[in-house]
Amino acid sequence: MEIIVPAVIAHGGAGPGPKRQKNLEIAVQKAASILSSGGTALEAAVEACVILEDDPVFNAGTGSVIRTDGSVLTDASIQVGDGRVGFVIAMEDTPNPIRVAADLLDEEINGLTSAGARLWADQRSHLNAKVEGRSPEGQIGDENAEITGDTVGVIARDNTGMIVVATSTGGCSYRPPGRVGDVPLPGSGFWAEDCLAVAATGIGEAITRALLSNKVYERIKNKGTSLEESMRWGIDTLISPEHSVGLIALGPNGPGIGVSNTDMPWATWEADSNK
Ligand code: ASP
Numbered sequence: 001m002e003i004i005v006p007a008v009i010a011h012g013g014a015g016p017g018p019k020r021q022k023n024l025e026i027a028v029q030k031a032a033s034i035l036s037s038g039g040t041a042l043e044a045a046v047e048a049c050v051i052l053e054d055d056p057v058f059n060a061g062t063g064s065v066i067r068t069d070g071s072v073l074t075d076a077s078i079q080v081g082d083g084r085v086g087f088v089i090a091m092e093d094t095p096n097p098i099r100v101a102a103d104l105l106d107e108e109i110n111g112l113t114s115a116g117a118r119l120w121a122d123q124r125s126h127l128n129a130k131v132e133g134r135s136p137e138g139q140i141g142d143e144n145a146e147i148t149g150d151t152v153g154v155i156a157r158d159n160t161g162m163i164v165v166a167t168s169t170g171g172c173s174y175r176p177p178g179r180v181g182d183v184p185l186p187g188s189g190f191w192a193e194d195c196l197a198v199a200a201t202g203i204g205e206a207i208t209r210a211l212l213s214n215k216v217y218e219r220i221k222n223k224g225t226s227l228e229e230s231m232r233w234g235i236d237t238l239i240s241p242e243h244s245v246g247l248i249a250l251g252p253n254g255p256g257i258g259v260s261n262t263d264m265p266w267a268t269w270e271a272d273s274n275k
Contacts, residue, residue, distance in 0.1 A: 006035035007270040008156045009256025010048055012058060014202035014246035014264045015149035020057060024267045027051040031156050032269040042080060042102070044156035045166040049076075049098040052152035053168050059150035061095045064170020067177045075183045076101045076168040079192040081161075087184035089113040090177070091121070093129040098168045100126050101184075111184065151183065153190070153199035155250040163250060165190045165197040172204060182207035187214035195252035196220060198231070201264065202245030210238035216247060227251055231259035 008031040012020035031048035035041070053061025053074075064072050076097035077087035086104030088097050090113055100121045104110060112120050122128055151169035167190050169183045181204025182189035190199045191213040198213040198220075207213075216234040219225060225233070231247040239245045239261070246260025258266030 003273060004157070004159050004161045005253065005271045005273045006041075006156075006158050007250060007255055007268070008032060008035065008044060008048065008154065009248045009250050009258065009266060009268040010052070010152065010154040011199070011201055011246060011248045011258055012052070012152060012265040013150040014260050015244045015262050020150065020265045021267065023055050023057055024052070024265050026055075027152075027154065028267045028269050031154065032271075035156065035158055036271060039158070040160075041156040041158040041162045041164040042105075044158065045078065045154045045164040046098055046102050048154045048156070049152060049166040049168055050096050052154070053096050053098060057150065058152050059170045060152045060168040061097065061170075063150070065173045067171065067179070068174055069177050071177050072170060073177060074168065074170055075181060076166070077184045077186070077190050078102050078105065078164065078166045079186065079190055079197070080105065081163040081192050081194050081197065083193070085110050085186055087111040087186070088117045089180055089184045091117045093118060094121060094126070095129055096127055098166055101166075149244075151201045153201055153248060155192070155197045155199055155248060155256055157195070157250055157252075161195050161252060163192050163195055163197045163252075165192040165199050167199050167201075181205070182212070187211045189213060191217040193217065193221075196249070198247060198249045200245065200247050202239075202260070202262075203243040206239050206243040207245060210234070212238055212245070212247070216249065220249070220251070227257045228259060231257070235259060235261050
């Protein structure tokens with residue numbers, strides 16, 4: 001019988017350079033300890049993502065970039081290889097949107113946006129920054145609107161072969177309050193099906209136009225090309241080079257891999273198959 005080895009990969013956004021590497025590794029270690037003690041890929045992906053959302057250096061949750069009107073709005077998504085999906089868009093006062101997205105996995109609806117998303121979260125007692133007397137702090141983004149960065153994504157595989165992808169962002173800098181990026185859009189910012197998952201980061205408009213995560217997923221699945229070659233193909237052929245974009249992927253076996261056309265910190269862990 002084939003032994004499935006738990007694994008995780010996380011990225012800290014396309015563009016910021018390697019300076020977030022240590023912060024990223026803390027989240028990967030959290031996922032690794034959950035998976036090593038028999039936890040599920042769902043728990044591992046969510047808890048690693050929460051660590052990144054709570055770390056103000058990342059553009060997700062607490063450290064989300066400020067929109068053009070001064071608001072801080074967060075997007076997050078999660079998808080399980082069994083087909084379940086949950087996503088939230090432009091949530092106010094929400095330091096951990098990934099927990100709200102995860103709560104949608106077993107609901108009839110897949111996604112929620114803005115005030116309705118916050119109301120739904122309040123009814124389920126999800127952390128509300130306003131009620132707690134703190135607000136997501138928000139970072140002033142780079143003045144160049146095409147600069148993005150520090151968004152987060154995690155893919156985890158557990159010992160049953162279940163794969164889960166979780167992504168979270170405050171969006172790109174200098175975008176208006178109602179803007180929808182790729183992170184909450186299935187197939188664009190993320191795709192997980194069966195034992196394979198892909199997550200994207202970078203300029204959300206370019207990623208969305210390319211349906212990037214799903215296209216890369218389909219290439220790996222249908223052509224049997226490696227994770228790395230397929231992600232490279234996706235970025236080089238579907239994204240114009242002036243847009244910073246990165247991808248991570250994890251398959252049914254082997255470690256996760258990250259590829260980008262700029263700097264993108266990523267970290268990976270795989271359990272020892274001999275244990
Ligand atoms: N893709 C995210 C967005 O466009 C930003 C990022 O990954 O840095 O909202």
